[in-house]
Amino acid sequence: MKKVRTIQVGASIFEENDSVARANMQVLKERGVFCVNVMGSPGSGKTTLLERSVRALLDKGIRTAVIEGDINGSLDGERLAVLGIPVVQVNTGGACHMDANMVRKGMEMLGPDKMDILFIENVGNLVCPAEFRLGEDVSVIVSSVPEGEEKPLKYPLMFRISSLCILNKSDLLEFTGFKIERFREYLFESASGIDLILLSARTGEGMNGWMDFLARGMDKKKSPRIVVAGMGDRMKGDDGAGCEVVEMLKKERLDGNVSVIDAGNAIENYLGVISKMKPGRVIIIDAVDFGGRPGDARFLDAASLVENTSSTHTFSLPLIIEHIRRETGAECLILGIQPERISFSHEISLPARQGVSKAVGMIREIISKP
Ligand SMILES: Nc1nc2c(ncn2[C@@H]2O[C@H](COP(=O)(O)OP(=O)(O)OP(=O)(O)O)[C@@H](O)[C@H]2O)c(=O)[nH]1
Ligand SMILES: [Mg+2]
Incomplete structure (x- = not known):
């Protein structure tokens, strides 16, 4: 009887991706750059948060760059480039997530530009981006009030692999009946160690907590x-x-x-x-x-x-x-x-x-x- 041969396609894709992600991480380490992978549903407010963050960080003399991932177009990249920072727009050509190779190419295009923080805005999606490491130091999930309280229960992996959950659009709380305690309960049920910041990228509420998170990350990067x-x-x-x-x-x-x-x-x-x-x-x-x-x-x-x-x-x-x-x-x-x-x-x-x-x-x- 002939033996059946099996190819583990999924496993090899993840292994290859992980090895490029490790190489990205090494390059970022050598350059002392703190890298943040920003994920979340379409429209949760990732780009708006980055616009506000880049401005606030510039005021503190902290240099940022962004690799912007979208399936198509360069709208988000353009929104960030007008702030005068280095931006590379990556079009994934239909793929619902960024992978480590895309980030490697993006980093090559950014070249030796001096930066303290590299933000990667991942493709708007609560599933696939969680599976692909990019070389980031931390992953941040931007959830938002209009999405409802149950997202951490329905998409647990995304929340589990993130160090921080930003609950954005807090300015809409009073109009939506969103139950913050229920969200908190679902969040910690899915991801016990995660931090939570309630924030409005529109009004600026909660920005201090987010800036502190970034400052701690940058400090840690410099630690031995x-x-x-x-x-x-x-x-x-x-x-x-x-x-x-x-x-x-x-x-x-x-x-x-x-x-x-x-x-x-x-x-x-x-x-x-x-x-x-x-x-x-x-x-x-x-x-x-x-x-x-x-x-x-x-x-x-x-x-x-x-x-x-x-x-x-x-x-x-x-x-x-x-x-x-x-x-x-x-x-x-x-x-x-x-x-x-x-x-x-x-x-x-x-x-x-x-x-x-x-x-x-x-x-x-x-x-x-x-
Ligand atoms: N009310 C309110 N609206 C917000 C806030 N943050 C973002 N928005 C709005 O939400 C919409 C989507 O914001 P984006 O920042 O483009 O969302 P995104 O997550 O980058 O979307 P994709 O890149 O398409 O995945 C825009 O109309 C924003 O003005 C907020 O804190 N409060
Ligand atoms: Mg965006």
Whole structure:
């Protein structure tokens, strides 16, 4: 019987897109540009918000540029270009979202123009733009009062992947019967960690909160890079726990200044890569027998680690830490997960899996702190 061969078209499209998005992110990082992906339904007020924002930021001496995405035409691009900032209008030719390649081309057209913030106005749509990373530091969803309260429930992904929801057209609240508490409830049900700002791009209400959000983002961009490296041998049961943590983190939308590396059982091969990133902080995650209960996860002091603590490694973790510290001056943390069993041809154990989830939460917390 012949084997059926399967092509995962969707997966490869997303992988290709993600790799271009990572390259965009790297270029923006090198240039110190904070990049904001602005999404929302057609007519929610994205361009109006950008017009007001660009003016307010210019008054503060902050330089902006915009890559404007529309299926057709250059109306929005022209509205922004009259403000005297660099604008590239991208026509997606029917596609209902921007992708990383479009942004790459847009960035090439903007050239070496000096800017502090790059706004990308995505195509008006509450579905497809959520699937495509562009290289942005943050995504912002602009919802608006006339759309009704239930949008976060009906289009949860868009809200879940966004750091901030701007509820625009607040000046229309009194005419529409819109229930702000109901919106809040639906929003946090779909996206528990999201921030919410009530704003009117027409009257300017709420602009201060939005400006603060942008200022915090710009500050964070300048803060030191964090490298998270998972290590271990996936063939040896719980020894692969560090790599599992990294695998989970890779699926999340992490901040632009966080890099995640799966170093497998050869972290010594990644020392050059880590040094090149000039990190301010390096977190190494590994299965370590520190005498805890299987599945415990805790930060460990490098000095207290005995050589080959987790027995399977052919090198000394304290020496690796010492090398990274010397080469980069970075603060080094070791996040240990207590294994239940480290042996060939065993799956990762249930307690170690729980340790992986705990470790992911601990990393998230560290990353989110300024
Ligand atoms: N009342 C009110 N109207 C607004 C506000 N913001 C935008 N509008 C109006 O909403 C309409 C759509 O605004 P745009 O800024 O073009 O919306 P958009 O999200 O960029 O639309 P697309 O690019 O087509 O997806 C325009 O008539 C704006 O004047 C607001 O805060 N209050
Ligand atoms: Mg627009």
